[in-house]
Amino acid sequence: MSPRHPVDNSAHTVHKPARTTLKTLANHLELSPTTVSFVISGSPFAETIAKSTRERIWAAAEKLNYRPNVFARYLHTKRTYSVAVLVPDVGDEYSAALIGGIENCLSKKGFFYFVVSHRGAPDLLRMSPDTLLDRGVEGMIFINTPLNRALPVPIVAICDITEGPGITRIKIDNGKAATLAVDHLLELGHRDIAVLKGPEGNGDTDDRWGQFHKTFQRRGIKIRPENTVHLGVYPACNEKTMAENGYDAAQKLLERKRMFTALVAFNDASAMGAIRALSDAGLRVPEDVSVMGFDDIPQSLFTVPRLTTIRQPLSYMGELAANTLLEKISGNNGVPKILKIQPELVVRETTAPNSHLSHKNSAAGKTSRRSR
Amino acid sequence: MSPRHPVDNSAHTVHKPARTTLKTLANHLELSPTTVSFVISGSPFAETIAKSTRERIWAAAEKLNYRPNVFARYLHTKRTYSVAVLVPDVGDEYSAALIGGIENCLSKKGFFYFVVSHRGAPDLLRMSPDTLLDRGVEGMIFINTPLNRALPVPIVAICDITEGPGITRIKIDNGKAATLAVDHLLELGHRDIAVLKGPEGNGDTDDRWGQFHKTFQRRGIKIRPENTVHLGVYPACNEKTMAENGYDAAQKLLERKRMFTALVAFNDASAMGAIRALSDAGLRVPEDVSVMGFDDIPQSLFTVPRLTTIRQPLSYMGELAANTLLEKISGNNGVPKILKIQPELVVRETTAPNSHLSHKNSAAGKTSRRSR
DNA sequence: AGAGCTACTTCAAGCGATTTAGTTGGCCTA
DNA sequence: TAGGCCAACTAAATCGCTTGAAGTAGCTCT
Numbered sequence: 001m002s003p004r005h006p007v008d009n010s011a012h013t014v015h016k017p018a019r020t021t022l023k024t025l026a027n028h029l030e031l032s033p034t035t036v037s038f039v040i041s042g043s044p045f046a047e048t049i050a051k052s053t054r055e056r057i058w059a060a061a062e063k064l065n066y067r068p069n070v071f072a073r074y075l076h077t078k079r080t081y082s083v084a085v086l087v088p089d090v091g092d093e094y095s096a097a098l099i100g101g102i103e104n105c106l107s108k109k110g111f112f113y114f115v116v117s118h119r120g121a122p123d124l125l126r127m128s129p130d131t132l133l134d135r136g137v138e139g140m141i142f143i144n145t146p147l148n149r150a151l152p153v154p155i156v157a158i159c160d161i162t163e164g165p166g167i168t169r170i171k172i173d174n175g176k177a178a179t180l181a182v183d184h185l186l187e188l189g190h191r192d193i194a195v196l197k198g199p200e201g202n203g204d205t206d207d208r209w210g211q212f213h214k215t216f217q218r219r220g221i222k223i224r225p226e227n228t229v230h231l232g233v234y235p236a237c238n239e240k241t242m243a244e245n246g247y248d249a250a251q252k253l254l255e256r257k258r259m260f261t262a263l264v265a266f267n268d269a270s271a272m273g274a275i276r277a278l279s280d281a282g283l284r285v286p287e288d289v290s291v292m293g294f295d296d297i298p299q300s301l302f303t304v305p306r307l308t309t310i311r312q313p314l315s316y317m318g319e320l321a322a323n324t325l326l327e328k329i330s331g332n333n334g335v336p337k338i339l340k341i342q343p344e345l346v347v348r349e350t351t352a353p354n355s356h357l358s359h360k361n362s363a364a365g366k367t368s369r370r371s372r
Numbered sequence: 373m374s375p376r377h378p379v380d381n382s383a384h385t386v387h388k389p390a391r392t393t394l395k396t397l398a399n400h401l402e403l404s405p406t407t408v409s410f411v412i413s414g415s416p417f418a419e420t421i422a423k424s425t426r427e428r429i430w431a432a433a434e435k436l437n438y439r440p441n442v443f444a445r446y447l448h449t450k451r452t453y454s455v456a457v458l459v460p461d462v463g464d465e466y467s468a469a470l471i472g473g474i475e476n477c478l479s480k481k482g483f484f485y486f487v488v489s490h491r492g493a494p495d496l497l498r499m500s501p502d503t504l505l506d507r508g509v510e511g512m513i514f515i516n517t518p519l520n521r522a523l524p525v526p527i528v529a530i531c532d533i534t535e536g537p538g539i540t541r542i543k544i545d546n547g548k549a550a551t552l553a554v555d556h557l558l559e560l561g562h563r564d565i566a567v568l569k570g571p572e573g574n575g576d577t578d579d580r581w582g583q584f585h586k587t588f589q590r591r592g593i594k595i596r597p598e599n600t601v602h603l604g605v606y607p608a609c610n611e612k613t614m615a616e617n618g619y620d621a622a623q624k625l626l627e628r629k630r631m632f633t634a635l636v637a638f639n640d641a642s643a644m645g646a647i648r649a650l651s652d653a654g655l656r657v658p659e660d661v662s663v664m665g666f667d668d669i670p671q672s673l674f675t676v677p678r679l680t681t682i683r684q685p686l687s688y689m690g691e692l693a694a695n696t697l698l699e700k701i702s703g704n705n706g707v708p709k710i711l712k713i714q715p716e717l718v719v720r721e722t723t724a725p726n727s728h729l730s731h732k733n734s735a736a737g738k739t740s741r742r743s744r
Numbered sequence: 745a746g747a748g749c750t751a752c753t754t755c756a757a758g759c760g761a762t763t764t765a766g767t768t769g770g771c772c773t774a
Numbered sequence: 775t776a777g778g779c780c781a782a783c784t785a786a787a788t789c790g791c792t793t794g795a796a797g798t799a800g801c802t803c804t
Contacts, residue, residue, distance in 0.1 A: 005453055005482055017524060021760060032784045037762060042378030045763085050782060070506050072760035074443040075789035081377055082486075082507070090462075091472040091670075100463040103489050107496070110377055112486045112507060114454075117475050124479070134442050135454070135484060152389060243674045276674040298463075302615045302648040304676050393790055404754045409792060417793085422752065444790035447759035 020066040029060050040068060080136035082112045083325060086128060086145040090117045092242060093269055093297040094314065095143055098158060101318020102141060109326055118145065119239075120201070139325045142167075144203040154328035156321045159203020168328065170321050170339045174208045177310045177343040178215040181264055181292050184308075184345055186219060189354035190262035190290060194227040196249050196274065198266040201233070205266070208294075212264065226258040231266055242266075246273025254281050261289060261354045268293035268300050268309055275303070275350065286352035296346055305349035312343055392438040401432050408433075412440060452508035454484040455697060458500060459515040462489045464614060465641055465669040466686065467515055470530060473690020474513060481698055490517060491611075492573070511697045514539075516575040526700035528693045531575020540700065542693050542711045546580045549682045549715040550587040553636055553664050556680075556717055558591060561726035562634035562662060566599040568621050568646065570638040573605070577638070580666075584636065598630040603638055614638075618645025626653050633661060633726045640665035640672050640681055647675070647722065658724035668718055677721035684715055 022040070026033040031053070038045045039057045046054065060066075074080060085102060087095040099115070106113055114132060118124040129151055132140065139154040142162040147155070155167040162169070185193060195212060198205030216223050229252050231245040240248075246265060250273065253260070263278075265271035271293035275285050285291050285305060293300060293309035300307035320339060328335050394412070398405040403425070410417045411429045418426065432438075446452055457474060459467040471487070478485055486504060490496040501523055504512065511526040514534040519527070527539040534541070557565060567584060570577030588595050601624050603617040612620075618637060622645065625632070635650075637643035643665035647657050657663050657677060665672060665681035672679035692711060700707055 005451070022762095023760075033761080034763080034784055034786095035782085038783095041762070043762080048782065053782080067502070067506055069760050071443045071446040071508060072789090073762075075447075075760085075791095076762040078789090079377070089472065090475060091468040093465075096463040096468050099487075100461065100489070103462060103487070107488070112488075112503075114484045115471075115475070115487055116479070116484075117472070130439070131484075134439055136443060241670050243671065247674065272671070272674050276676060276678075279676050298613050299615065299644070299671065302619065302644050304648060304651050306648075394792095395790075405791080406754055406756095406793080407752085410753095413792070415792080420752065425752080441790050444759090445792075447761090447790085448792040450759090 019069070020064040021069070022066075025057075025060060025064055025066045028064060029057060031057070040066070041073075074136060080138060081110060082114065082135070082137050083322075083329075084114045084116060084128075084132040084135075084137040084140045085143065086116050086118065086140060087143040088117065088145065089119055090115055093299065094242075094267065094295060097295075097297060097314035098143055098318040098321070101315035101320075102322040103318075104315070105319045105322035105326070111322075111326065139329045141321050141325055146201070146203075154325060156325045156328070157203075158317060158321055160207055161201070161203040168324055168335050168337060168339065170317055170324070170341065171207075172204070172312050172317075172341045172343050174204070174211040174343075175215070177208070177294070178211040180343060180345040181294075181310050182212065182215045182219060182221070184347065184351065185262045185264070185290065185292065186221070188262070188290060188351060191221060191354075192227070192260045192262070193221065193223060194229075194253050194258075194260035194263040195223055196246060196263065196265045196270055197228060197230045199231040199233065199245065202231075202266075208266070224258060226256045227253065227260050229253050231270055241273075242269035243273035243276070246270025247277045248273075250274035250277035251281075254278075261356055262292070262351070263289055264292045264294075266294060268295045268297045268307055271307060271309070271350070272299070272303060275307075286350050287355060290351040290354075292351060300346075300348070303350075308348045308351040309346050310343045311346045313341065317341055391441070392436040393441070394438075397429075397432060397436055397438045400436060401429060403429070412438070413445075446508060452510060453482060454486065454507075454509055455694075455701075456486045456488060456500075456504040456509040456512045457515065458488050458490065458512060458517040460489065460517065461491055462487055465671065466614075466639065466667060469667075469669060469686035470515055470690040470693070473687035473692075474694040475690075476687070477691040477694035477698070483694075483698065511701045513693050513697055518573070518575075526697060528697045528700070529575075530689060530693055532579055533573070533575040540696055540707050540709060540711065542689055542696070542713065543579075544576070544684050544689075544713045544715050546576070546583040546715075547587070549580070549666070550583040552715060552717040553666075553682050554584065554587045554591060554593070556719065556723065557634045557636070557662065557664065558593070560634070560662060560723060563593060563726075564599070564632045564634070565593065565595060566601075566625050566630075566632035566635040567595055568618060568635065568637045568642055569600060569602045571603040571605065571617065574638075580638070596630060598628045599625065599632050601625050603642055613645075614641035615645035615648070618642030619649045620645075622646035622649035623653075626650075633728055634664070634723070635661055636664045636666075638666060640667045640669045640679055643679060643681070643722070644671070644675060658722050659727060662723040662726070664723060672718075672720070675722075680720045680723040681718050682715045683718045685713065689713055 022033050022036055026036045029036065035049060036057055039049055039054045040061060085099060089095060114135065114137065116128045118128060125146060137153065142155060142157040144159045146161040148163045150165050155162065155164060156170065157167050158170045197209050229249045231249050246269065249270065263274055265274050271291050275291055278285055278289055283289050293307045295314065296309045296311035300309055324335055324339065394405050394408055398408045401408065407421060408429055411421055411426045412433060457471060461467060486507065486509065488500045490500060497518060509525065514527060514529040516531045518533040520535045522537050527534065527536060528542065529539050530542045569581050601621045603621050618641065635646055637646050643663050647663055650657055650661055655661050665679045667686065668681045668683035672681055696707055696711065
């Protein structure tokens with residue numbers, strides 16, 4: 001069906017009962033296809049058809065189980081009531097939560113959606129928009145997915161790396177998030193803080209990192225470069241799960257023998273990986289190191305210890321994205337370019353007062369967090 | 373576009389550049405649409421067209437950026453190169469992992485897919501197959517989703533509750549899985565074992581439960597009813613995450629004051645919830661209670677402690693499902709009714725020797741596992 | 745020179761709907 | 775009784791493509 005498929009009629013199914021067509025239905029009713037079409041399609045002309053006839057038509061449609069052919073209809077209406085969702089990977093918790101919200105909204109409105117996971121593959125990224133347009137999607141939601149050209153349908157993006165005219169962006173307020181996270185750690189007495197910077201190419205990485213940086217500066221806290229590590233380079237980091245990336249990153253941090261009493265992860269999944277690495281190194285969370293996640297994915301409530309995190313209302317953001325997209329599709333040009341979402345601090349069990357406050361920077365502190 | 377949508381042309385986009393049509397292209401080339409169609413669609417007649425003409429056509433198609441209209445083409449070919457995936461919830465780890473595998477295979481073959489999460493909602497379950505057929509899907513993959521009628525397209529099911537003629541089922545060998553799990557626990561000296569039975573209505577619940585039951589019996593182990601708990605009733609249990617269900621179930625178990633030194637969960641997510649509940653009750657895993665998961669979702673490698681589990685190769689199963697479906701779509705009637713998948717025991721850190729062996733069933737043992 | 749090939753290319757119908765521009769017949773009015 | 779109007783319906787074009795049947799032009803063959 002797409003250009004890449006040569007025409008091929010060999011598909012075979014056991015028993016393909018011929019679907020009732022408009023013509024069949026019209027013949028059965030001894031009416032013209034026009035009349036039947038008017039009432040079935042809900043055309044304004046339907047009102048010029050006698051009520052009794054309308055009822056006859058609906059009854060017959062029901063009886064013959066008539067279902068309009070979506071493809072034939074498209075030829076005139078140019079509408080498909082479907083959209084596309086592009087994500088790095090269907091499977092990751094962040095995307096999955098968003099998609100859940102998106103579907104919630106779409107299914108209410110009778111829209112269907114195609115999912116494309118590109119995993120950072122350049123060809124897919126380049127060609128997907130076109131193949132999706134071929135399939136008639138009326139709009140697209142880009143989750144953490146780059147784009148750098150105009151598309152003839154409305155777009156809503158959840159991230160910063162989707163470029164194009166007229167797109168609407170749904171963004172978490174990273175400034176607020178950073179303040180929430182940093183102040184929480186400061187209140188607990190942490191000064192030596194490690195930061196897991198998001199993967200290169202991720203749509204939130206730069207803004208988030210910039211905002212944290214700014215916030216630390218504003219609070220007079222110096223983040224040493226040795227206490228900072230990238231979660232990986234895009235798209236290589238897509239080959240691994242975020243938890244793996246977090247694990248590796250935390251290990252790198254530990255190898256550097258630089259002390260830190262708290263760690264801010266890029267998201268919950270990398271936080272979990274990091275906690276795993278800390279545990280493997282014999283460090284206790286939160287007694288030896290406090291860890292902050294970001295996102296508040298459902299699992300965060302059930303980890304041991306439970307994850308302290310900055311909450312993004314992912315499901316809501318998904319719904320908002322879908323709603324906004326439908327709004328744009330239906331012609332509303334007044335949709336703002338940016339919809340900012342407020343994050344929330346969720347204090348659970350992975351952060352605790354800095355136990356090294358008394359002997360800050362002492363050798364003892366170092367070794368206790370450095371065994372193995 | 374679907375019957376529920378009255379025809380509506382109000383959709384509006386900023387700038388809809390007219391797509392090149394076959395006719396335009398043919399005019400431009402001063403050829404008939406037929407000729408152009410032959411070569412573009414890869415019809416067998418293409419070979420009767422002069423090579424030089426073919427090249428001209430391709431060049432012009434490239435230049436005018438011609439893309440065949442998928443909907444017009446469908447009218448003749450009846451092919452859409454798309455399938456549907458029905459799941460209880462896109463977001464849960466089990467479905468997400470399967471979908472990942474499915475997508476992997478489909479995207480290689482140029483197929484697209486619609487996802488429908490029904491969350492157990494009866495209307496969606498009843499109507500989805502038809503609305504999906506309206507959209508021309510050539511086959512469907514049912515993940516843990518009930519069905520009880522024939523459909524005019526091939527179906528592959530991952531679970532037991534999808535009924536219908538000619539469907540192919542991909543099933544984990546629960547008998548083998550049970551043997552693996554039970555023997556592992558027996559070798560560790562566990563005799564008092566609690567079991568989290570899957571939610572009612574889940575496609576694996578009955579078979580899995582039956583097989584575990586049988587295996588325990590065969591090994592001469594009695595499972596007390598008080599050490600057994602259902603993860604919830606379908607579809608109510610769908611409102612909660614599996615982790616939540618596992619948490620609640622483990623709490624129920626603990627309230628019963630019946631002792632157990634090991635717990636077999638229905639899946640990894642419920643195992644994580646259960647571990648959370650055990651921890652909250654002051655019990656250590658695996659020192660006080662060993663816990664076995666099922667699935668081996670990616671997170672299992674990063675929990676503290678790492679989860680011992682029975683591995684299902686979810687991504688592979690997804691790929692197999694998609695591959696099998698495409699096979700059936702292309703007319704292969706020789707596909708087996710059941711494809712059995714072999715599970716694998718993955719021993720990690722949530723299982724350990726029974727520390728109560730010496731004072732088995734003693735009061736001491738009981739209280740040590742019952743504090744708070 | 746006419747029949748028969750071969751190598752290319754096109755005509756025109758049709759897929760299953762929507763939609764524009766009518767037609768038909770009854771009734772009312774002047 | 776002609777004209778106009780209205781309610782109720784329809785013929786035929788069209789959307790963008792595929793496809794079976796039908797040309798056409800140039801060559802060879804006898």
